[in-house]
Amino acid sequence: MEQQSTKKLAPHYAHYDDAFKEGAIKMLIEQKHPVKQVAKELGICIDTLRS
Template sequence: MTQKKTNSYTDEFREGAVKLAIESNQPVAQSARELGVNVNTLHTWINKFHGEPPPGSGKQVNDVHLYEELKQLRRENARLKEERDC
């Protein structure tokens, strides 16, 4: 039986990956593919970065992912700034 290789990532890489995933206009899954990281791993890093409580911790978390909303709001903000400056 073969063992799976466990990847080890630096904190700097994780922070950069989270920043890229949040600030880019592409889906998190696409960012994960481009970085060579499992999409679930990237979602876990994003959740840790934003301090979202783990499931079952007793705190209610909205089903809508906060980082997806943040990405949408940043895109909208950029669009509105561009419209204003024209």
């Protein structure tokens, strides 16, 4: 019988630099792109973009 590992993996959180964040905000506010489109183009989750 195999033993299950009790080792837990740490959650992965991406860290974005200020330039990335500013670019995303610019796309949303100044260029008026939809949130869904910006998230897809940047390869991030919509909820991440909203926060």
